[in-house]
Amino acid sequence: xNIIVCAKQVVEISEMKIDSSTNKPxxxxxxxxxxxxxxNAIEEAIKIKDKTGGKITVxxxxxxxxxERMKELLAMGADxxxxxxxxxxxxxxxxTTLLSGAIKKIGDYSIILCGxxxxxxxxxxxxxxxxxxxxxxxxxxxxxxxxxKDNVTGERNLGDTVVxxxxxxxxxxxxxxxxxxxxxxxxxxxxxxxxxxxxxxxVDDLDVTLEQKVLTTDLQGISMDxxxxxYKDDSDDSIQKLVDNLAKxxxxx
Amino acid sequence: xxxxxxxxxxxxxxxxxxxxxxxVAPIAAELDEKEEYPIKTLEKMSKLGLLGVIIPQEYxxxxxxxxxxxxxxxxxxxxxxxxxxxxxxxxxxxxWPIMKYGTEEQKKKYLPILAKGEKIGAFAATEPNAGSDLxxxxxxxxxxxxxxxxNGDKTFITSGPVAGIIIIFAVTDKEAGxxxxxxxxxxxxxxxxKVGSIFEKxxxxxxxxxxxxxxxxxxxxxxxxxxxxxxxxxxLKTLDGGRIxxxxxxxxIAQAALDESIEYSKQRQQFGRPxxxxxxxxxMIADMATSIEAARLxxxxxxxxxxxxxxxxxxxxxxxxxxxxETAMDxxxxxxQIHGGYGYTKEYTVERLFRDAKITEIYEGTSEVQRMVIAGxxxx
Numbered sequence: 353x354n355i356i357v358c359a360k361q362v363v364e365i366s367e368m369k370i371d372s373s374t375n376k377p378x379x380x381x382x383x384x385x386x387x388x389x390x391x392n393a394i395e396e397a398i399k400i401k402d403k404t405g406g407k408i409t410v411x412x413x414x415x416x417x418x419x420e421r422m423k424e425l426l427a428m429g430a431d432x433x434x435x436x437x438x439x440x441x442x443x444x445x446x447x448t449t450l451l452s453g454a455i456k457k458i459g460d461y462s463i464i465l466c467g468x469x470x471x472x473x474x475x476x477x478x479x480x481x482x483x484x485x486x487x488x489x490x491x492x493x494x495x496x497x498x499x500x501k502d503n504v505t506g507e508r509n510l511g512d513t514v515v516x517x518x519x520x521x522x523x524x525x526x527x528x529x530x531x532x533x534x535x536x537x538x539x540x541x542x543x544x545x546x547x548x549x550x551x552x553x554x555v556d557d558l559d560v561t562l563e564q565k566v567l568t569t570d571l572q573g574i575s576m577d578x579x580x581x582x583y584k585d586d587s588d589d590s591i592q593k594l595v596d597n598l599a600k601x602x603x604x605x
Numbered sequence: 606x607x608x609x610x611x612x613x614x615x616x617x618x619x620x621x622x623x624x625x626x627x628x629v630a631p632i633a634a635e636l637d638e639k640e641e642y643p644i645k646t647l648e649k650m651s652k653l654g655l656l657g658v659i660i661p662q663e664y665x666x667x668x669x670x671x672x673x674x675x676x677x678x679x680x681x682x683x684x685x686x687x688x689x690x691x692x693x694x695x696x697x698x699x700x701w702p703i704m705k706y707g708t709e710e711q712k713k714k715y716l717p718i719l720a721k722g723e724k725i726g727a728f729a730a731t732e733p734n735a736g737s738d739l740x741x742x743x744x745x746x747x748x749x750x751x752x753x754x755x756n757g758d759k760t761f762i763t764s765g766p767v768a769g770i771i772i773i774f775a776v777t778d779k780e781a782g783x784x785x786x787x788x789x790x791x792x793x794x795x796x797x798x799k800v801g802s803i804f805e806k807x808x809x810x811x812x813x814x815x816x817x818x819x820x821x822x823x824x825x826x827x828x829x830x831x832x833x834x835x836x837x838x839x840x841l842k843t844l845d846g847g848r849i850x851x852x853x854x855x856x857x858i859a860q861a862a863l864d865e866s867i868e869y870s871k872q873r874q875q876f877g878r879p880x881x882x883x884x885x886x887x888x889m890i891a892d893m894a895t896s897i898e899a900a901r902l903x904x905x906x907x908x909x910x911x912x913x914x915x916x917x918x919x920x921x922x923x924x925x926x927x928x929x930x931e932t933a934m935d936x937x938x939x940x941x942q943i944h945g946g947y948g949y950t951k952e953y954t955v956e957r958l959f960r961d962a963k964i965t966e967i968y969e970g971t972s973e974v975q976r977m978v979i980a981g982x983x984x985x
Binding site for chain 2: 420423424427536537538539540542543545546
């Protein structure tokens with residue numbers, strides 16, 4: 353069974369600071385990494401492959417530095433990588449058009465796995481859009497997957513309810529963080545990853561037309577002013593005062 | 606001249622750092638407190654290949670260079686110095702001499718076991734009256750038929766109580782001085798092998814250190830490592846590599862002291878602002894970071910020289926070990942000072958780092974011995 357995993361490089365969002373004068377996030381100099389939830393997708397792909405056999409192909413769209421991240425995923429257990437060179441900043445429609453073009457070019461697949469969203473923008477659009485473009489069924493927010501030769505069952509976590517869906521192939525599944533614990537590659541796997549193929553495709557290699565539909569005009573940090581109220585001790589009086597004030601502000605109910 | 610890790614080394618660093626963060630850091634304080642050997646961590650490490658970093662692939666290891674090995678020991682030690690020293694001793698003091706001086710049979714028999722972590726490795730040279738002066742060792746080995754009969758006591762043996770494969774040293778020719786010392790590969794289930802007292806120590810409490818007692822211990826003739834009389838040379842050469850591991854451990858401890866100090870000084874408020882805003886703290890942080898950078902470069906340089914294969918890296922290894930261990934000691938002193946009263950309590954990691962750092966100036970050659978080695982190679 354051939355499995356395709358779509359992964360993304362993101363910046364380390366926990367290190368991000370907001371420029372207080374412009375209120376814009378400072379993105380330069382931040383460490384880059386594989387989107388955490390995409391590692392869950394790879395881990396799930398490896399588990400399915402262990403059970404059913406087949407091949408795992410990872411697709412990433414981005415600048416050439418994405419290759420370093422791709423190697424991490426190959427070390428974890430993916431068999432080959434496809435790096436689609438990004439022609440610039442893409443909106444979700446363009447990004448999924450590129451991904452669907454690459455997937456059509458690959459052709460033979462049963463499952464596409466994506467993280468439910470990326471930790472930077474967290475739109476959660478890529479998986480569902482991609483399934484729509486490819487006109488295949490989808491199971492989003494999967495917290496559990498059981499794949500057999502003929503079909504797949506997935507538990508969708510919708511917060512207050514869990515819905516179990518069954519689908520034939522091909523199918524696109526987006527996974528949540530809860531689905532598994534991504535493995536670390538061993539030293540031997542890191543060594544072996546050096547000889548796994550990474551193909552580089554450009555827009556011209558794909559049968560796609562990119563049309564921008566959304567223009568990002570600004571990116572602003574959310575400013576939160578602190579009240580800086582200091583309670584001098586932890587006496588019952590102070591605690592009561594803190595609780596009263598929190599209640600007054602609507603934080604406690 | 607390139608002073609940057611290659612892509613593969615960076616991947617290894619990232620993997621080990623993530624592993625240490627997830628699996629080593631959360632239990633480090635508890636293992637220290639209970640003086641509990643990190644056996645579960647070592648099992649997990651063996652699955653990732655971290656117990657066979659330098660062992661060639663044909664014997665089940667990863668067959669990596671000394672620089673990758675330095676990275677592994679530093680990153681593990683950054684979260685737990687005890688687990689770091691066990692890793693270092695296992696790789697460089699137990700596996701390396703077999704790789705370098707072992708016969709094909711010895712390599713085939715012992716290296717895969719060490720690479721898989723099925724048995725933990727140790728190195729037993731030190732005796733109650735032969736520490737820095739290894740030539741004064743009193744343990745004897747006498748060949749009787751196809752076995753050596755070995756008698757004597759070894760002390761301060763890292764992983765002594767748990768080790769399954771131990772490189773030991775004994776005198777086979779009393780008249781020949783240092784050239785009368787021989788090396789042996791010993792298994793802990795050999796007749797006459799006994800673990801003596803386990804030491805209560807100031808630091809690295811999760812690594813167990815003990816005496817080993819050999820009472821008419823029977824070691825098959827084929828377990829002689831190298832030729833009779835090669836022992837002193839094997840011990841010194843092995844310790845050259847071991848020192849790179851201990852230097853890496855020291856850099857890990859120092860880096861941890863810096864990590865903790867940066868975090869604490871940014872959040873600790875005194876006189877209405879974070880203490881990181883005070884120059885007194887800033888200078889300590891700057892000095893720590895500068896020494897750590899220098900120490901790490903010395904360690905990488907020694908590892909690089911070892912990887913070049915000329916066999917001449919004693920001076921570089923001694924310099925790295927001397928400077929890195931003294932850097933670690935200086936860094937933990939400053940880290941506790943920055944933390945003030947809190948740093949003196951077990952609530953804060955720097956208290957453990959303070960206790961763990963000291964040993965790096967002592968084992969695998971004291972700072973004084975390192976200076977002897979460095980001066981010796983300059984004044985030849």
